[in-house]
Amino acid sequence: MIGLMSGTSLDGVDAALVDFDADGQPALAGHIHHAYPSGLADQLRAVHGDSPLRTVLMLDARLAEVYADTVSALRSATGAARGSVDGIALHGQTLWHAPAADPPVTCQIGDPSRLAEATGIRVIADFRQRDLAAGGEGAPLAPLFHAALFGCDHRRCVVNIGGVANVSVLAAGGQALGGFDTGPGNTLMDAWTRRHLGAAFDQDGRWAASGSVDQGLLEALLADPYFRRPPPKSIDVRSFDLAWLARYRGTSERPADIQATLLALTAESLCAAIDEWGGAPEDVVVTGGGALNAGLRRAIAGRLAPCPLRTGDELGVPASLVEAIGFAWLGRAALRRDRLDLASITGARRPVPLGGIYPA
Numbered sequence: 001m002i003g004l005m006s007g008t009s010l011d012g013v014d015a016a017l018v019d020f021d022a023d024g025q026p027a028l029a030g031h032i033h034h035a036y037p038s039g040l041a042d043q044l045r046a047v048h049g050d051s052p053l054r055t056v057l058m059l060d061a062r063l064a065e066v067y068a069d070t071v072s073a074l075r076s077a078t079g080a081a082r083g084s085v086d087g088i089a090l091h092g093q094t095l096w097h098a099p100a101a102d103p104p105v106t107c108q109i110g111d112p113s114r115l116a117e118a119t120g121i122r123v124i125a126d127f128r129q130r131d132l133a134a135g136g137e138g139a140p141l142a143p144l145f146h147a148a149l150f151g152c153d154h155r156r157c158v159v160n161i162g163g164v165a166n167v168s169v170l171a172a173g174g175q176a177l178g179g180f181d182t183g184p185g186n187t188l189m190d191a192w193t194r195r196h197l198g199a200a201f202d203q204d205g206r207w208a209a210s211g212s213v214d215q216g217l218l219e220a221l222l223a224d225p226y227f228r229r230p231p232p233k234s235i236d237v238r239s240f241d242l243a244w245l246a247r248y249r250g251t252s253e254r255p256a257d258i259q260a261t262l263l264a265l266t267a268e269s270l271c272a273a274i275d276e277w278g279g280a281p282e283d284v285v286v287t288g289g290g291a292l293n294a295g296l297r298r299a300i301a302g303r304l305a306p307c308p309l310r311t312g313d314e315l316g317v318p319a320s321l322v323e324a325i326g327f328a329w330l331g332r333a334a335l336r337r338d339r340l341d342l343a344s345i346t347g348a349r350r351p352v353p354l355g356g357i358y359p360a
Protein backbone atom coordinates (compact mmCIF):
# COMPACT_ATOMS: atom_id res chain seq x y z
CA MET A 1 0.00 0.00 0.00
CA ILE A 2 1.21 3.51 -0.78
CA GLY A 3 0.32 6.27 1.68
CA LEU A 4 0.33 9.85 0.38
CA MET A 5 0.21 12.68 2.87
CA SER A 6 0.19 16.35 1.98
CA GLY A 7 -0.50 18.30 5.13
CA THR A 8 -1.30 21.79 6.26
CA SER A 9 2.33 22.99 6.08
CA LEU A 10 1.97 22.90 2.26
CA ASP A 11 5.59 21.80 1.89
CA GLY A 12 4.77 18.94 -0.51
CA VAL A 13 3.89 15.26 -0.40
CA ASP A 14 5.28 12.54 1.85
CA ALA A 15 4.92 9.15 0.18
CA ALA A 16 5.48 5.80 1.92
CA LEU A 17 5.40 2.31 0.47
CA VAL A 18 4.22 0.08 3.29
CA ASP A 19 3.90 -3.69 3.71
CA PHE A 20 1.54 -5.07 6.34
CA ASP A 21 1.77 -8.36 8.18
CA ALA A 22 -1.35 -10.41 8.97
CA ASP A 23 -1.89 -8.43 12.20
CA GLY A 24 -1.75 -5.12 10.37
CA GLN A 25 1.72 -4.20 11.61
CA PRO A 26 3.31 -1.90 9.03
CA ALA A 27 6.85 -2.23 7.66
CA LEU A 28 8.23 0.69 5.67
CA ALA A 29 9.55 -0.55 2.30
CA GLY A 30 10.50 2.84 0.86
CA HIS A 31 9.66 6.52 0.92
CA ILE A 32 10.19 9.83 -0.80
CA HIS A 33 9.33 13.47 -0.19
CA HIS A 34 8.11 15.29 -3.29
CA ALA A 35 8.21 19.08 -2.84
CA TYR A 36 5.33 20.99 -4.41
CA PRO A 37 6.35 22.60 -7.72
CA SER A 38 7.16 26.28 -7.39
CA GLY A 39 4.11 28.48 -6.99
CA LEU A 40 1.68 25.67 -6.08
CA ALA A 41 1.97 26.17 -2.31
CA ASP A 42 1.31 29.90 -2.75
CA GLN A 43 -1.75 29.16 -4.89
CA LEU A 44 -3.06 26.73 -2.26
CA ARG A 45 -2.36 29.19 0.53
CA ALA A 46 -4.33 31.87 -1.31
CA VAL A 47 -7.52 29.77 -1.49
CA HIS A 48 -10.26 30.94 0.86
CA GLY A 49 -13.96 30.33 1.42
CA ASP A 50 -15.01 32.65 -1.40
CA SER A 51 -12.44 31.50 -3.97
CA PRO A 52 -13.90 30.88 -7.45
CA LEU A 53 -14.96 27.30 -8.13
CA ARG A 54 -12.75 27.39 -11.24
CA THR A 55 -9.65 28.00 -9.07
CA VAL A 56 -10.53 25.10 -6.78
CA LEU A 57 -11.24 22.68 -9.64
CA MET A 58 -8.00 23.59 -11.42
CA LEU A 59 -6.06 22.93 -8.21
CA ASP A 60 -7.98 19.65 -7.72
CA ALA A 61 -6.81 18.45 -11.14
CA ARG A 62 -3.29 19.89 -10.80
CA LEU A 63 -2.74 18.17 -7.46
CA ALA A 64 -3.79 14.80 -8.93
CA GLU A 65 -0.93 15.22 -11.46
CA VAL A 66 1.50 16.04 -8.65
CA TYR A 67 0.36 12.96 -6.70
CA ALA A 68 0.74 10.80 -9.83
CA ASP A 69 4.30 12.12 -10.29
CA THR A 70 4.97 11.34 -6.63
CA VAL A 71 3.76 7.73 -7.03
CA SER A 72 5.86 7.33 -10.15
CA ALA A 73 8.97 8.65 -8.35
CA LEU A 74 8.31 6.35 -5.38
CA ARG A 75 7.90 3.33 -7.67
CA SER A 76 11.16 4.20 -9.46
CA ALA A 77 13.00 4.64 -6.17
CA THR A 78 11.76 1.33 -4.75
CA GLY A 79 11.42 -0.76 -7.92
CA ALA A 80 7.84 -1.61 -6.87
CA ALA A 81 5.88 -3.05 -9.81
CA ARG A 82 2.43 -1.56 -10.39
CA GLY A 83 0.76 -4.93 -9.79
CA SER A 84 2.46 -5.33 -6.41
CA VAL A 85 0.77 -2.23 -4.97
CA ASP A 86 -2.70 -2.90 -3.45
CA GLY A 87 -3.72 0.69 -3.52
CA ILE A 88 -2.84 4.34 -2.98
CA ALA A 89 -4.25 5.81 0.22
CA LEU A 90 -4.63 9.49 -0.54
CA HIS A 91 -5.15 12.09 2.16
CA GLY A 92 -5.38 14.96 -0.34
CA GLN A 93 -4.85 18.60 0.46
CA THR A 94 -7.13 20.12 3.06
CA LEU A 95 -8.55 23.39 1.77
CA TRP A 96 -11.18 23.93 4.38
CA HIS A 97 -12.11 22.24 7.67
CA ALA A 98 -15.19 23.50 9.51
CA PRO A 99 -16.61 20.76 11.74
CA ALA A 100 -18.60 23.32 13.73
CA ALA A 101 -20.33 24.80 10.67
CA ASP A 102 -23.97 24.03 9.94
CA PRO A 103 -23.80 21.62 8.24
CA PRO A 104 -20.28 20.52 9.24
CA VAL A 105 -17.87 20.42 6.27
CA THR A 106 -14.33 19.39 5.47
CA CYS A 107 -12.68 19.55 2.05
CA GLN A 108 -9.61 17.68 0.80
CA ILE A 109 -8.73 18.09 -2.88
CA GLY A 110 -6.55 16.16 -5.38
CA ASP A 111 -8.90 14.25 -7.68
CA PRO A 112 -8.70 10.50 -6.83
CA SER A 113 -10.29 9.47 -10.16
CA ARG A 114 -7.52 11.17 -12.12
CA LEU A 115 -4.91 9.63 -9.83
CA ALA A 116 -6.35 6.12 -10.40
CA GLU A 117 -6.42 6.73 -14.16
CA ALA A 118 -2.87 8.12 -14.27
CA THR A 119 -1.28 5.41 -12.14
CA GLY A 120 -3.35 2.32 -13.01
CA ILE A 121 -3.60 1.67 -9.24
CA ARG A 122 -6.81 1.85 -7.20
CA VAL A 123 -7.08 4.85 -4.93
CA ILE A 124 -8.66 5.13 -1.50
CA ALA A 125 -9.57 8.72 -0.59
CA ASP A 126 -12.09 10.94 1.22
CA PHE A 127 -11.23 9.50 4.63
CA ARG A 128 -12.66 12.33 6.68
CA GLN A 129 -16.12 12.58 5.10
CA ARG A 130 -17.73 9.53 6.65
CA ASP A 131 -16.56 10.41 10.14
CA LEU A 132 -18.07 13.87 9.70
CA ALA A 133 -21.29 12.32 8.39
CA ALA A 134 -21.42 10.13 11.51
CA GLY A 135 -21.27 13.21 13.71
CA GLY A 136 -17.50 13.26 14.24
CA GLU A 137 -15.03 16.11 13.86
CA GLY A 138 -13.48 14.47 10.77
CA ALA A 139 -10.08 14.88 12.49
CA PRO A 140 -7.76 13.82 13.89
CA LEU A 141 -7.76 10.29 12.48
CA ALA A 142 -4.17 9.69 13.61
CA PRO A 143 -4.90 8.15 17.04
CA LEU A 144 -5.94 4.87 15.43
CA PHE A 145 -2.71 4.42 13.54
CA HIS A 146 -0.64 5.91 16.35
CA ALA A 147 -2.05 3.07 18.47
CA ALA A 148 -1.01 0.51 15.82
CA LEU A 149 2.48 2.02 15.43
CA PHE A 150 3.33 3.12 18.96
CA GLY A 151 0.94 1.32 21.33
CA CYS A 152 2.88 -0.35 24.15
CA ASP A 153 2.49 -1.71 27.66
CA HIS A 154 2.42 1.70 29.34
CA ARG A 155 0.38 4.92 29.05
CA ARG A 156 1.71 7.02 26.22
CA CYS A 157 0.86 10.18 24.30
CA VAL A 158 1.85 10.53 20.66
CA VAL A 159 2.13 14.01 19.28
CA ASN A 160 2.17 15.04 15.62
CA ILE A 161 3.58 18.49 14.96
CA GLY A 162 2.63 19.46 11.43
CA GLY A 163 1.12 22.82 10.48
CA VAL A 164 -1.40 22.02 13.21
CA ALA A 165 -0.41 19.90 16.24
CA ASN A 166 -2.47 16.95 17.44
CA VAL A 167 -2.10 14.49 20.30
CA SER A 168 -3.21 10.87 20.68
CA VAL A 169 -3.79 9.39 24.13
CA LEU A 170 -2.92 5.69 24.36
CA ALA A 171 -3.76 3.36 27.25
CA ALA A 172 -1.34 0.80 28.68
CA GLY A 173 -1.85 -2.06 26.21
CA GLY A 174 -2.00 0.34 23.28
CA GLN A 175 -5.69 1.21 22.85
CA ALA A 176 -6.43 4.75 21.59
CA LEU A 177 -8.43 6.50 24.33
CA GLY A 178 -8.63 9.93 22.79
CA GLY A 179 -7.05 12.46 20.48
CA PHE A 180 -7.55 16.04 19.36
CA ASP A 181 -5.84 19.03 17.76
CA THR A 182 -3.98 21.01 20.41
CA GLY A 183 -3.52 24.21 18.37
CA PRO A 184 -0.81 25.57 16.11
CA GLY A 185 2.15 23.34 15.31
CA ASN A 186 4.54 24.89 12.81
CA THR A 187 2.08 27.09 10.95
CA LEU A 188 2.62 30.40 12.77
CA MET A 189 6.39 29.93 13.06
CA ASP A 190 6.55 29.13 9.32
CA ALA A 191 4.40 32.12 8.33
CA TRP A 192 6.43 34.51 10.50
CA THR A 193 9.69 33.12 9.09
CA ARG A 194 8.40 33.49 5.52
CA ARG A 195 7.45 37.09 6.22
CA HIS A 196 10.67 38.17 7.93
CA LEU A 197 13.41 35.87 6.59
CA GLY A 198 11.86 34.78 3.28
CA ALA A 199 12.64 31.17 4.25
CA ALA A 200 10.22 28.23 4.38
CA PHE A 201 10.91 27.52 8.06
CA ASP A 202 13.17 28.41 10.98
CA GLN A 203 15.81 25.69 10.83
CA ASP A 204 16.01 24.01 14.24
CA GLY A 205 14.39 27.05 15.84
CA ARG A 206 17.69 28.96 15.61
CA TRP A 207 16.05 32.30 14.85
CA ALA A 208 13.62 31.75 17.72
CA ALA A 209 16.61 31.02 19.98
CA SER A 210 18.07 34.44 19.11
CA GLY A 211 15.00 36.13 20.64
CA SER A 212 13.33 36.17 24.05
CA VAL A 213 9.82 34.96 24.85
CA ASP A 214 7.42 37.85 25.47
CA GLN A 215 5.55 36.40 28.49
CA GLY A 216 2.72 38.93 28.30
CA LEU A 217 2.06 38.13 24.65
CA LEU A 218 2.35 34.38 25.31
CA GLU A 219 -0.27 34.59 28.05
CA ALA A 220 -2.57 36.63 25.81
CA LEU A 221 -2.25 34.07 22.99
CA LEU A 222 -2.84 31.17 25.39
CA ALA A 223 -6.07 32.85 26.54
CA ASP A 224 -7.68 31.96 23.19
CA PRO A 225 -10.77 29.91 24.12
CA TYR A 226 -9.77 27.02 21.83
CA PHE A 227 -7.03 25.92 24.22
CA ARG A 228 -9.46 25.48 27.13
CA ARG A 229 -12.22 23.80 25.15
CA PRO A 230 -12.50 20.11 26.05
CA PRO A 231 -12.12 17.47 23.31
CA PRO A 232 -13.36 16.34 20.86
CA LYS A 233 -11.98 19.27 18.90
CA SER A 234 -10.15 19.97 15.66
CA ILE A 235 -9.18 23.09 13.76
CA ASP A 236 -8.63 24.57 10.37
CA VAL A 237 -5.03 25.72 10.00
CA ARG A 238 -6.28 29.24 9.24
CA SER A 239 -7.70 29.54 12.76
CA PHE A 240 -4.15 30.33 13.89
CA ASP A 241 -2.68 32.58 11.22
CA LEU A 242 -0.88 35.93 11.15
CA ALA A 243 -4.22 37.77 11.24
CA TRP A 244 -5.01 35.94 14.51
CA LEU A 245 -1.57 36.88 15.87
CA ALA A 246 -2.06 40.53 14.85
CA ARG A 247 -5.09 40.74 17.12
CA TYR A 248 -2.82 40.32 20.16
CA ARG A 249 0.51 41.71 19.07
CA GLY A 250 1.71 45.27 19.71
CA THR A 251 3.71 46.97 16.98
CA SER A 252 7.01 47.40 18.77
CA GLU A 253 8.16 43.84 19.40
CA ARG A 254 11.30 42.52 17.70
CA PRO A 255 10.53 39.86 15.08
CA ALA A 256 12.93 37.39 16.73
CA ASP A 257 11.09 37.82 20.06
CA ILE A 258 7.81 37.07 18.33
CA GLN A 259 9.35 33.94 16.81
CA ALA A 260 10.56 32.85 20.26
CA THR A 261 7.04 33.46 21.58
CA LEU A 262 5.42 31.46 18.77
CA LEU A 263 7.72 28.52 19.45
CA ALA A 264 6.80 28.75 23.14
CA LEU A 265 3.10 28.90 22.19
CA THR A 266 3.31 25.62 20.27
CA ALA A 267 5.23 23.93 23.09
CA GLU A 268 3.07 25.29 25.92
CA SER A 269 -0.33 24.67 24.30
CA LEU A 270 0.71 21.12 23.50
CA CYS A 271 2.09 20.34 26.95
CA ALA A 272 -0.85 21.99 28.77
CA ALA A 273 -3.23 19.85 26.70
CA ILE A 274 -1.27 16.72 27.70
CA ASP A 275 -1.40 17.82 31.36
CA GLU A 276 -5.14 18.24 31.19
CA TRP A 277 -6.36 15.48 28.87
CA GLY A 278 -3.33 13.24 28.25
CA GLY A 279 -4.09 10.66 30.95
CA ALA A 280 -0.78 11.07 32.83
CA PRO A 281 1.46 9.42 30.21
CA GLU A 282 4.66 7.63 31.16
CA ASP A 283 6.29 8.94 27.99
CA VAL A 284 5.50 11.15 25.01
CA VAL A 285 6.48 10.37 21.42
CA VAL A 286 6.88 13.29 19.02
CA THR A 287 6.39 12.93 15.26
CA GLY A 288 5.78 15.17 12.23
CA GLY A 289 8.06 17.81 10.73
CA GLY A 290 8.11 19.72 14.03
CA ALA A 291 9.91 16.74 15.61
CA LEU A 292 12.91 17.68 13.43
CA ASN A 293 13.06 21.15 14.99
CA ALA A 294 15.72 20.75 17.71
CA GLY A 295 14.77 24.01 19.46
CA LEU A 296 11.10 23.04 19.65
CA ARG A 297 11.99 19.55 20.88
CA ARG A 298 14.13 21.08 23.66
CA ALA A 299 11.29 23.38 24.71
CA ILE A 300 8.79 20.51 24.84
CA ALA A 301 11.18 18.13 26.63
CA GLY A 302 11.98 20.81 29.23
CA ARG A 303 8.30 21.48 29.88
CA LEU A 304 7.37 17.77 30.11
CA ALA A 305 10.26 16.68 32.35
CA PRO A 306 10.55 14.33 34.15
CA CYS A 307 8.19 12.60 31.69
CA PRO A 308 10.55 11.52 28.86
CA LEU A 309 10.14 12.79 25.30
CA ARG A 310 11.08 10.34 22.55
CA THR A 311 11.06 10.83 18.80
CA GLY A 312 9.40 8.53 16.30
CA ASP A 313 12.89 7.88 14.91
CA GLU A 314 14.08 6.58 18.30
CA LEU A 315 11.22 4.06 18.15
CA GLY A 316 12.09 2.99 14.62
CA VAL A 317 9.57 5.05 12.62
CA PRO A 318 10.89 8.15 10.81
CA ALA A 319 9.07 11.06 12.48
CA SER A 320 8.22 12.84 9.24
CA LEU A 321 6.69 9.69 7.69
CA VAL A 322 4.28 8.65 10.43
CA GLU A 323 1.26 10.28 8.77
CA ALA A 324 2.02 8.80 5.32
CA ILE A 325 2.44 5.35 6.91
CA GLY A 326 -0.74 6.02 8.86
CA PHE A 327 -2.78 6.76 5.76
CA ALA A 328 -1.48 3.52 4.22
CA TRP A 329 -2.81 1.84 7.39
CA LEU A 330 -6.19 3.56 6.90
CA GLY A 331 -6.16 2.47 3.22
CA ARG A 332 -5.68 -1.15 4.26
CA ALA A 333 -8.54 -0.82 6.75
CA ALA A 334 -10.78 0.60 4.00
CA LEU A 335 -10.02 -2.32 1.67
CA ARG A 336 -10.85 -4.72 4.50
CA ARG A 337 -14.10 -2.77 5.05
CA ASP A 338 -13.20 -2.36 8.72
CA ARG A 339 -15.52 -0.16 10.72
CA LEU A 340 -13.33 2.12 12.78
CA ASP A 341 -14.43 3.30 16.19
CA LEU A 342 -13.60 6.98 16.62
CA ALA A 343 -16.28 7.74 19.23
CA SER A 344 -13.80 8.69 21.95
CA ILE A 345 -11.63 10.67 19.51
CA THR A 346 -13.70 12.59 16.97
CA GLY A 347 -17.04 12.04 18.69
CA ALA A 348 -18.49 9.98 15.83
CA ARG A 349 -21.74 8.31 16.90
CA ARG A 350 -20.78 4.77 15.86
CA PRO A 351 -18.03 2.79 14.12
CA VAL A 352 -18.02 3.51 10.38
CA PRO A 353 -15.87 2.53 7.40
CA LEU A 354 -13.59 5.41 6.36
CA GLY A 355 -12.61 6.15 2.77
CA GLY A 356 -14.08 5.82 -0.69
CA ILE A 357 -12.55 3.34 -3.15
CA TYR A 358 -11.75 4.40 -6.73
CA PRO A 359 -10.91 1.26 -8.74
CA ALA A 360 -7.91 1.21 -11.10
Ligand SMILES: Nc1ncnc2c1ncn2[C@@H]1O[C@H](COP(=O)(O)OP(=O)(O)OP(=O)(O)O)[C@@H](O)[C@H]1O
Nearest residue numbers: 007008009162163164186201204288289290292293
Ligand atom coordinates in the same frame (compact mmCIF):
# COMPACT_ATOMS: atom_id res chain seq x y z
N1 LIG B 1 14.93 21.03 10.79
C1 LIG B 1 13.76 21.66 10.98
N2 LIG B 1 13.72 22.75 11.77
C2 LIG B 1 12.57 23.41 11.98
N3 LIG B 1 11.38 23.04 11.46
C3 LIG B 1 11.36 21.96 10.67
C4 LIG B 1 12.54 21.21 10.38
N4 LIG B 1 12.20 20.21 9.54
C5 LIG B 1 10.85 20.30 9.34
N5 LIG B 1 10.36 21.36 10.00
C6 LIG B 1 8.96 21.83 10.05
O1 LIG B 1 8.10 20.79 9.64
C7 LIG B 1 7.15 21.29 8.70
C8 LIG B 1 6.64 20.16 7.84
O2 LIG B 1 5.99 19.26 8.70
P1 LIG B 1 5.01 18.14 8.23
O3 LIG B 1 5.46 17.62 6.90
O4 LIG B 1 4.80 17.19 9.36
O5 LIG B 1 3.69 18.98 8.05
P2 LIG B 1 2.34 18.58 7.39
O6 LIG B 1 2.26 17.11 7.14
O7 LIG B 1 2.16 19.50 6.25
O8 LIG B 1 1.29 19.03 8.51
P3 LIG B 1 -0.06 18.46 9.15
O9 LIG B 1 0.32 17.37 10.11
O10 LIG B 1 -0.58 19.66 9.85
O11 LIG B 1 -0.95 17.97 8.10
C9 LIG B 1 7.88 22.40 7.97
O12 LIG B 1 6.98 23.34 7.42
C10 LIG B 1 8.70 23.00 9.12
O13 LIG B 1 7.93 23.91 9.85
Ligand SMILES: CC(=O)N[C@H]1[C@@H]2OC[C@@H](O2)[C@@H](O)[C@@H]1O[C@H](C)C(=O)O
Nearest residue numbers: 094097139140141142162164166323
Ligand atom coordinates in the same frame (compact mmCIF):
# COMPACT_ATOMS: atom_id res chain seq x y z
C1 LIG C 1 -8.53 18.68 8.51
C2 LIG C 1 -7.11 18.25 8.49
O1 LIG C 1 -6.52 18.10 7.43
N1 LIG C 1 -6.54 18.02 9.67
C3 LIG C 1 -5.16 17.56 9.80
C4 LIG C 1 -4.27 18.72 10.25
O2 LIG C 1 -2.92 18.27 10.38
C5 LIG C 1 -2.70 17.88 11.74
C6 LIG C 1 -4.06 18.01 12.37
O3 LIG C 1 -4.63 19.07 11.57
C7 LIG C 1 -4.94 16.74 12.20
O4 LIG C 1 -6.20 17.02 12.74
C8 LIG C 1 -5.16 16.37 10.72
O5 LIG C 1 -4.24 15.46 10.18
C9 LIG C 1 -3.92 14.21 10.76
C10 LIG C 1 -3.23 13.33 9.81
C11 LIG C 1 -5.09 13.45 11.37
O6 LIG C 1 -6.19 13.42 10.84
O7 LIG C 1 -4.86 12.82 12.38
